[in-house]
Amino acid sequence: MSVAERKALIKRIEEIRGASVICFVTSLRQNVPSQIADDAVRVFFDHLLLLPSRPVEKLDIFLCSNGGSGTVPWRLVSLFREFAKSFSVLIPYRAYSAASLLALGADEIVMHPFAELGPIDPTVSNEFNPTEDNTGRRLGISVEDVKAYVNFIKSTVGITHEDELVRTIEILAQKVHPLALGNVERFLSQSRLIARKILRTHMKDVDDHTIDEIVENMASKLYFHGHPINRQEAKNELRLKVNLDLSPELEAAIWDLYKEYEEEFQNLDIFNPAGDLAAMPSGTPLLQEYELVHAMVESSRLSSRHTTRRRYMLMQIPQVGQQAIREEVLSQGWSHSPVP
Numbered sequence: 001m002s003v004a005e006r007k008a009l010i011k012r013i014e015e016i017r018g019a020s021v022i023c024f025v026t027s028l029r030q031n032v033p034s035q036i037a038d039d040a041v042r043v044f045f046d047h048l049l050l051l052p053s054r055p056v057e058k059l060d061i062f063l064c065s066n067g068g069s070g071t072v073p074w075r076l077v078s079l080f081r082e083f084a085k086s087f088s089v090l091i092p093y094r095a096y097s098a099a100s101l102l103a104l105g106a107d108e109i110v111m112h113p114f115a116e117l118g119p120i121d122p123t124v125s126n127e128f129n130p131t132e133d134n135t136g137r138r139l140g141i142s143v144e145d146v147k148a149y150v151n152f153i154k155s156t157v158g159i160t161h162e163d164e165l166v167r168t169i170e171i172l173a174q175k176v177h178p179l180a181l182g183n184v185e186r187f188l189s190q191s192r193l194i195a196r197k198i199l200r201t202h203m204k205d206v207d208d209h210t211i212d213e214i215v216e217n218m219a220s221k222l223y224f225h226g227h228p229i230n231r232q233e234a235k236n237e238l239r240l241k242v243n244l245d246l247s248p249e250l251e252a253a254i255w256d257l258y259k260e261y262e263e264e265f266q267n268l269d270i271f272n273p274a275g276d277l278a279a280m281p282s283g284t285p286l287l288q289e290y291e292l293v294h295a296m297v298e299s300s301r302l303s304s305r306h307t308t309r310r311r312y313m314l315m316q317i318p319q320v321g322q323q324a325i326r327e328e329v330l331s332q333g334w335s336h337s338p339v340p
Contacts, residue, residue, distance in 0.1 A: 003303045007339050009257040010062075010300050016250045019058035019088070022047050023298045025261045026065040028094065031271040034294040036068030036098045041075045043297045043304045043334055048083045050301045059084035061106070064258060067097025067118070074194045077105035077201055086202075088243075091115040092258035100218065100229075101191075105198035109242045111231035112254050117240075119227055120195060120218045192219060202241075214239060265293050273312040274325055286314035289330070303339055308332040 014021050022044070027034035051059075059080055080087045088108035089095070095103050096118035103109050103117060111117075154160060159168065195215045203211060217238050235242035246254075262268065277286050288311070295306040309330040317324055 003298070003337070004340050006257065006260055006298065007300050009253060009260065010298070013060070013062070013090070013250070013253050013257065014300070016247070016253065017058070017060055017088075017090075019060040020051055020056050020084075021060045021062055021090075021299065023062040023257070023261070023296065024065070025062070025265070025298075026068070026295045027265045027293060028064070028066060028262075028267045029265055029269065029271055029292075032265075032292050032294065034066070036065050036072050036102075037295075038069060038072060038075075039306070039334065040295060040297065041072060041079065043336075044076060044079060046336070047297055047299050047302055047304070048079065050299065051083060054083055056084050057086070059087040060090050060110075061087060061102075062090045062092070062254075062257065063095050063099055063102065064091070064093050064261065065096065065099040066094060067099050070098050070101065070120075070191050070194065073098055073102035073105060074198060076102060077198050080105075081201055090254055091117070092254050094118070101195060101198065104195060104214075104218070104240070105201055107202045107241065109234065109240055110246065110250075110254075111234065111242055111244070112246070112251060112258075113231065114255070115231055117229040117234055119229075120191060120215075195219065210239075261296065264296070273327075277312060277314045277325065288312050299339070301339055302336060304334055304336045306332075306334050 010021050010023065024036075024040070024044070026036060061080070086107040087105075088110055089103045089106040090110045090112075091103065092112045093114055094116050096116070097120060100117045101120045104120070109117075192215050195218065196211055199206075199211050199214060229238065231242055231244055234240045235244060271290075271292070273288055273290070276288050280286060280288075289309065290312070291307055291309050293305055293307050297304040309332070311328040311330055313326045313328075315324050315326050316322075
């Protein structure tokens with residue numbers, strides 16, 4: 001679908017909602033790494049500057065993402081408050097991790113029946129993290145996994161003696177660098193601080209206990225990072241400001257717009273350059289180039305895309321008699337174009 005055709009759907013949602021709509025979507029395609037990142041804040045600012053007034057009465061953020069940087073939601077919520085008297089998020093499908101944190105800052109969370117939020121416990125990645133044996137890739141550490149390990153030792157196994165507890169921490173520190181564990185504690189505190197600040201932007205009359213309960217439910221009491229939170233659970237159990245009263249027209253428009261982004265990102269197709277190279281006819285150069293879409297910020301006035309162009313080559317390694325795939329990133333970055 002063209003940008004002009006997506007514009008028609010965005011305008012339709014604006015008419016139904018009586019709001020200005022900006023879409024923020026990152027790729028859900030398998031094997032295409034995409035996340036909410038700091039550079040999106042600058043892109044959003046360009047879109048906000050094109051709003052018809054400042055502040056607008058209502059701003060809707062059409063949001064779909066697996067998550068990303070935990071500091072970006074606070075920066076975006078603060079920015080949205082500068083440009084809108086109130087803002088809502090429209091969630092067609094996934095809004096996990098940092099995207100869930102962004103949703104907590106909205107005056108209203110509009111969830112499609114297929115929509116899911118997720119826990120906001122962060123996954124920490126830095127140079128002190130352990131590496132994967134076969135690839136050398138740094139492994140992320142879930143903050144809640146570290147807490148769960150300690151709770152498992154104390155509650156499930158029943159070890160409570162101080163010397164034995166110290167030994168279990170020593171075992172963990174042999175596998176995970178102590179500075180990485182220190183980062184876990186820092187990120188844990190930061191995620192809760194940001195969640196509280198975000199909630200306070202629109203829950204000014206709510207007591208601290210209620211705020212803390214929402215934060216703990218979203219961060220710790222859902223037990224694992226991949227838990228999908230449906231809209232009934234979000235509203236009735238987590239007591240979030242979820243609007244379930246979608247008209248059939250709005251529900252259809254939200255889903256139709258998501259399906260167009262799903263096609264744009266090729267979310268239903270697994271990215272598999274090795275398979276593509278293997279399927280090439282013999283005698284042809286074993287080389288493929290791809291343009292991958294990682295993120296989009298789009299409104300009825302401007303379309304912004306973050307893409308990478310990559311080249312994959314199948315190469316022979318004579319010394320071991322094996323083949324390997326070489327990847328080259330040819331270009332990457334944001335591009336912007338006015339919407340006709």
